[in-house]
Amino acid sequence: GDSVTQMEGPVTLSEEAFLTINCTYTATGYPSLFWYVQYPGEGLQLLLKATKADDKGSNKGFEATYRKETTSFHLEKGSVQVSDSAVYFCALNDQGGSEKLVFGKGTKLTVNP
Amino acid sequence: DAGITQSPRHKVTETGTPVTLRCHQTENHRYMYWYRQDPGHGLRLIHYSYGVKDTDKGEVSDGYSVSRSKTEDFLLTLESATSSQTSVYFCAISLGTSGIVETQYFGPGTRLLVL
Numbered sequence: 527g528d529s530v531t532q533m534e535g536p537v538t539l540s541e542e543a544f545l546t547i548n549c550t551y552t553a554t555g556y557p558s559l560f561w562y563v564q565y566p567g568e569g570l571q572l573l574l575k576a577t578k579a580d581d582k583g584s585n586k587g588f589e590a591t592y593r594k595e596t597t598s599f600h601l602e603k604g605s606v607q608v609s610d611s612a613v614y615f616c617a618l619n620d621q622g623g624s625e626k627l628v629f630g631k632g633t634k635l636t637v638n639p
Numbered sequence: 640d641a642g643i644t645q646s647p648r649h650k651v652t653e654t655g656t657p658v659t660l661r662c663h664q665t666e667n668h669r670y671m672y673w674y675r676q677d678p679g680h681g682l683r684l685i686h687y688s689y690g691v692k693d694t695d696k697g698e699v700s701d702g703y704s705v706s707r708s709k710t711e712d713f714l715l716t717l718e719s720a721t722s723s724q725t726s727v728y729f730c731a732i733s734l735g736t737s738g739i740v741e742t743q744y745f746g747p748g749t750r751l752l753v754l
Binding site for chain 1: 643672
């Protein structure tokens with residue numbers, strides 16, 4: 527079945543450092559890809575998404591590009607802030623008609639001042 | 640923010656007792672979902688609903704049942720709670736427009752401890 531593999535955490539960075547969180551996927555169809563973020567004590571919220579190959583999703587300084595050739599959707603940010611400390615989840619949705627999301631295990635990011 | 644509430648937000652119960660968690664939405668979205676979140680597993684789908692009285696199983700449905708008698712409410716029942724069901728449970732909704740991949744919006748979660 528469809529699956530998502532994220533880099534294992536936790537990741538600890540200093541403020542203004544560059545962030546990359548790797549995400550690769552396995553899917554039989556042509557999935558849409560998502561990054562969700564979970565701040566401490568809260569539910570998940572959508573950070574960005576891409577629905578087809580070569581699309582770039584972006585939001586709040588974060589970016590991710592849908593790479594079909596490498597089946598990847600890596601999350602990047604050029605300069606992280608303390609407020610970016612959270613757990614980040616990569617997910618896919620099979621465009622074959624399913625409304626279900628398949629999530630990676632999550633990557634915890636801590637940004638120190 | 641999407642109008643999703645979950646109740647209770649925290650619950651402690653004993654093994655063998657039935658437990659019902661409620662998800663309520665004010666968005667009139669068609670799809671509703673129940674996930675559980677556990678360390679090392681991310682989020683896993685338990686059950687979902689694509690309309691009133693229309694539900695289907697997710698990847699970890701054993702020991703759980705659901706009901707949706709109104710668009711706005713989706714109930715998750717642990718028929719006989721076990722310690723392995725200690726988890727954080729999240730409800731999510733999506734609009735469900737045919738042919739469009741849409742965002743899922745998540746509730747704040749219910750933290751359940753089964754002793």
